[in-house]
Amino acid sequence: xxxxxxxxxxxxxxxxxxxxxxxxxxxxxxxxxxxxxxxxxxxxxxxxxxxxxxxxxxxxxxxxxxxxxxxxxxxxxxxxxxxxxxxxxxxxxxxxxxxxxxxxxxxxxxxxxxxxxxxxxxxxxxxxxxxxxxxxxxxxxxxxxxxxxxxxxxxxxxxxxxxxxxxxxxxxxxxxxxxxxxxxxxxxxxxxxxxxxxxxxxxxxxxxxxxxxxxxxxxxxxxxxxxx
Numbered sequence: 001x002x003x004x005x006x007x008x009x010x011x012x013x014x015x016x017x018x019x020x021x022x023x024x025x026x027x028x029x030x031x032x033x034x035x036x037x038x039x040x041x042x043x044x045x046x047x048x049x050x051x052x053x054x055x056x057x058x059x060x061x062x063x064x065x066x067x068x069x070x071x072x073x074x075x076x077x078x079x080x081x082x083x084x085x086x087x088x089x090x091x092x093x094x095x096x097x098x099x100x101x102x103x104x105x106x107x108x109x110x111x112x113x114x115x116x117x118x119x120x121x122x123x124x125x126x127x128x129x130x131x132x133x134x135x136x137x138x139x140x141x142x143x144x145x146x147x148x149x150x151x152x153x154x155x156x157x158x159x160x161x162x163x164x165x166x167x168x169x170x171x172x173x174x175x176x177x178x179x180x181x182x183x184x185x186x187x188x189x190x191x192x193x194x195x196x197x198x199x200x201x202x203x204x205x206x207x208x209x210x211x212x213x214x215x216x217x218x219x220x221x222x223x224x225x226x227x228x
Contacts (some may be wrong), residue, residue, distance in 0.1 A: 040085025066195030068162035100177030110201035120193035122158030138172020
């Protein structure tokens, strides 16, 4: 039996419950490149010497607020006391340089079914949907995902929308997301708005998580030996 099949069987047997939204996720800004955190709650996180970093805090994007279908802005969603942050895309590198890049730390090792990115669109203010997102689970390779809606906003203060991306049961304790630009053909005039990012998954108890990681490492050794 293949190692991947064995690992999957152990994980399936060890899963403690059905998939659910994961609470207590923290995150750090790895890269803002030329972006400015122009307006919104995440502007408050500058406690370290790196102004780009949240330093592992429970910030605006993982506080359990700001979901599409639940949150309706009472004023512009990036203004006080609203729930979103907008990022200024005033650079020709958009969308060739993914920004912002964030690494999310989960409170354990999870079998991840999906991630939902909640974002705001206000067409009159040039606040637009992302063009795509690159996602890597547990230090693995990035996969690009589209499906963001950039049609004209309807609500006066902007629409809160969501894009649920299938992660296919990928296993890890961290997830890195790179937002790749906005959908404006003139990116220097555009803004990106985010309100919440949610992960849906099943906690893997520690013994099973360690076994999975061990099987993964053993598989790498076998593959290297076969190449030799």
